[in-house]
Amino acid sequence: GLPPRVEIWEVGARDGLQNEGSVVPVEVKLEFLDRLAGAGLTTLEATSFVHPKWVPQLADAEQLLAGLDRHDGVRYPVLVPNDRGLNRALDAGVDHIAIFASATETFAQRNLNSTFDDQFAMFEPVVTRARKEGLEVRGYLSMCFGDPWEGVVAAEQVVRAGKRLLDFGCSQLSLGDTIGVATTNQVTRLIEAFGDTSALAVHFHDTYGQALANTEAALRAGVSTVDSSAGGLGGCPYAESATGNLATEDLVWLLEGLGVEHGVDLGKLVETSVWMAGQLGRPSPSRVVNALAG
Ligand code: HMG
Ligand code: MG
Numbered sequence: 001g002l003p004p005r006v007e008i009w010e011v012g013a014r015d016g017l018q019n020e021g022s023v024v025p026v027e028v029k030l031e032f033l034d035r036l037a038g039a040g041l042t043t044l045e046a047t048s049f050v051h052p053k054w055v056p057q058l059a060d061a062e063q064l065l066a067g068l069d070r071h072d073g074v075r076y077p078v079l080v081p082n083d084r085g086l087n088r089a090l091d092a093g094v095d096h097i098a099i100f101a102s103a104t105e106t107f108a109q110r111n112l113n114s115t116f117d118d119q120f121a122m123f124e125p126v127v128t129r130a131r132k133e134g135l136e137v138r139g140y141l142s143m144c145f146g147d148p149w150e151g152v153v154a155a156e157q158v159v160r161a162g163k164r165l166l167d168f169g170c171s172q173l174s175l176g177d178t179i180g181v182a183t184t185n186q187v188t189r190l191i192e193a194f195g196d197t198s199a200l201a202v203h204f205h206d207t208y209g210q211a212l213a214n215t216e217a218a219l220r221a222g223v224s225t226v227d228s229s230a231g232g233l234g235g236c237p238y239a240e241s242a243t244g245n246l247a248t249e250d251l252v253w254l255l256e257g258l259g260v261e262h263g264v265d266l267g268k269l270v271e272t273s274v275w276m277a278g279q280l281g282r283p284s285p286s287r288v289v290n291a292l293a294g
Contacts, residue, residue: 003224005261016233037071039268048079049088065092100140106149127168139165145182180207184217197222211246231273231284247286
């Protein structure tokens with residue numbers, strides 16, 4: 001069956017923008033977040049406290065948090081890779097973080113400058129300290145289906161890595177198809193391999209046009225938190241051939257048709273993505289945005 005309600009985890013301001021070549025002014029990011037909250041989204045991943053040289057687009061994380069006009073009932077999680085990142089996040093008054101591990105060796109090296117094993121040693125104390133400080137912690141796991149350097153990723157490998165993150169104290173685990181290669185049967189099998197689906201979220205990039213189909217497979221397998229980005233913005237600078245995330249508008253259109261509650265005003269969201277496309281100087285890749293923008 002389907003869940004009665006889906007929690008949309010909007011990653012447009014983080015995943016959506018992190019790969020943008022030219023730096024988007026902080027005022028534009030703040031207006032983007034403000035409009036997303038105005039459209040009814042209640043989880044807005046705001047930025048990353050990563051090394052500014054690794055992701056120059058998000059080097060303004062402190063400024064962004066300081067300028068944030070927090071809407072009631074909206075959470076603003078941020079990515080944190082290590083102790084230094086957690087210090088920065090705590091100084092900025094953040095109350096919800098996400099760590100981000102890799103299911104594969106090569107991507108751990110490319111994205112975190114770490115080995116597969118060492119990434120856990122980096123994340124465990126971050127999760128422990130964050131929890132002690134009263135923060136909520138999400139765990140991301142990347143390359144859960146395929147990896148550009150290693151090919152197909154075995155479900156057992158993903159389950160083992162994911163359970164370690166949950167054991168550290170993450171309250172949610174987001175399964176990332178970083179390069180958008182998964183298809184529906186693989187999604188169903190991986191979720192079934194986890195057994196307990198209550199802490200799972202899914203994070204599909206739409207590189208091969210499979211994100212929406214994979215989302216429905218995940219919903220039918222028991223997942224009720226779905227990551228997406230307004231207008232389908234996005235991509236990871238450290239993963240070859242990673243394009244945008246599942247577009248939030250495409251997701252909302254699906255949920256609407258399925259009768260699943262989502263809380264989003266689609267008209268306001270489309271307006272936001274059209275405005276953002278204007279800021280970036282490039283049309284949105286979302287089919288629903290283009291169909292409704294008129
Ligand atoms: P490193 O260079 O190995 O870091 O990077 P280090 O620990 O060796 O430290 C070197 C210097 O960096 C030190 O400064 C540190 O203080 C500083 P120095 O002593 O030389 O002056 N430093 C920092 N400064 C600011 N903030 C920090 C920080 N950490 C160290 N947090 C590191 C290791 C993990 C930091 C680096 O590899 C990094 O920042 N990686 C992040 C890459 C990234 O953001 N990727 C995109 C997000 S993941 C994603 O998109 C996938 C996802 O969407 C899910 C999916 O699609 O699958 C989540
Ligand atoms: Mg991503």
